[in-house]
Amino acid sequence: ADRDADVGEGSLASSQxxxxxxxxxxxxxxxxxxxxxxxxxxxxxxxxxxEDKLIEQLLKESLAIRTKPPPDYSLMAQTENSLGMLKMKxxxxxxxxxxxxxxxTLRQRHLSSPNDPELAQSHVSLGNLYTxxxxxxxxxxxxxxxxxxYSIALSPExxxxxxxxxGQARALNNLGRIEEARTKLGRAITILGELxxxxxxxxxxxxxxxxxxxMEATLARRTENREHLKSVAKKAVLLNRITEATWAxxxx
Numbered sequence: 001a002d003r004d005a006d007v008g009e010g011s012l013a014s015s016q017x018x019x020x021x022x023x024x025x026x027x028x029x030x031x032x033x034x035x036x037x038x039x040x041x042x043x044x045x046x047x048x049x050x051e052d053k054l055i056e057q058l059l060k061e062s063l064a065i066r067t068k069p070p071p072d073y074s075l076m077a078q079t080e081n082s083l084g085m086l087k088m089k090x091x092x093x094x095x096x097x098x099x100x101x102x103x104x105t106l107r108q109r110h111l112s113s114p115n116d117p118e119l120a121q122s123h124v125s126l127g128n129l130y131t132x133x134x135x136x137x138x139x140x141x142x143x144x145x146x147x148x149x150y151s152i153a154l155s156p157e158x159x160x161x162x163x164x165x166x167g168q169a170r171a172l173n174n175l176g177r178i179e180e181a182r183t184k185l186g187r188a189i190t191i192l193g194e195l196x197x198x199x200x201x202x203x204x205x206x207x208x209x210x211x212x213x214x215m216e217a218t219l220a221r222r223t224e225n226r227e228h229l230k231s232v233a234k235k236a237v238l239l240n241r242i243t244e245a246t247w248a249x250x251x252x
Contacts, residue, residue, distance in 0.1 A: 029072065032065035036079055043086055052090060059083050073110035074118065077103045081125055093133050100125050113153075120149035120160070127167045136174040143167030159208075162191040166212060173219060178226065182219050188212055 039058035042051045063079040066072050084099035104122035111119055127142035147164035154160060165188035172181035189212045 025070075028065050028068070029075075032062040032075070035059070035062040035065075036075075036082065040082060043082060043089070049089065052086065055086055056083070059086065073106050077106035077110075077118065077122070080106065081122060084125060084129070088129055088132065093129065096129055097126075097133075100129055115149050115152040117150065117153045117160070120146040120153070120164070123149070124160075124164060124167065127164075127171070131167070131170055131174070134174075136171045140168055140171035140175065143171060157191050157194065159191065159195055162188040162195075162208070162212075165191070166215070169215065169219075173222070178219055178222050182216065182223070185212060185216050185219065189216060 035058045039055045042055045059079055059082050066075045066079060080099045080103035084096045084103060087096035087099060107119045107122055123142040123146035127139045130139035143164050147161055150158055150160045150164060165184045169181040169185040172184060192208050192212060
């Protein structure tokens with residue numbers, strides 16, 4: 001009986017230790033969440049970059065907690081993405097690429113669906129980075145993948161689809177594919193315009209719509225300039241032919 005009691009007490013103690021361990025893990029994950037939240041707020045509002053060192057410290061501490069067994073891969077990817085955004089703001093683009101690529105890889109390996117919006121977020125982040133790095137074909141590829149995922153996971157009329165379309169338009173413009181860029185941007189403007197009409201109090205949609213229309217005007221001017229240059233070139237070729245014919249006739 002005493003032996004049975006000892007065994008029972010040992011099992012209870014083991015259970016309590018396991019429970020305590022689980023509780024400790026929950027507390028640690030909560031701390032990681034708070035640190036990541038503080039870092040994210042500063043990442044957005046720290047315009048003069050004076051808090052970058054603190055932001056990086058908070059994110060690395062959060063990542064260290066989230067990496068401990070059992071790791072939370074979704075939150076690890078989120079933190080890697082934030083570190084990548086921080087490095088982008090600091091213009092450390094190669095470091096940013098490393099963090100954002102790790103974020104994408106974690107999400108590709110561990111998310112249950114290939115059409116999870118978090119995966120699209122990684123593609124948008126990499127697309128924006130590659131625009132900064134003048135790798136416009138890579139930027140186009142990532143923004144296109146982001147739009148495909150958002151269209152399936154959310155809807156083709158979701159504002160995040162509009163953001164991905166704007167990213168595609170920028171990349172296409174930088175690649176010299178202006179008409180394709182205008183088509184993509186036109187779709188983005190349609191989405192944002194409809195959203196703004198549905199709720200005129202949404203100041204964010206209004207600002208994004210103004211920015212998109214400004215970009216549209218820039219693309220329209222590029223198209224006009226290109227057509228003008230083509231016309232001038234054709235006239236120059238024609239004038240050159242006439243001049244050559246005139247000289248030939250005068251020489252004969």
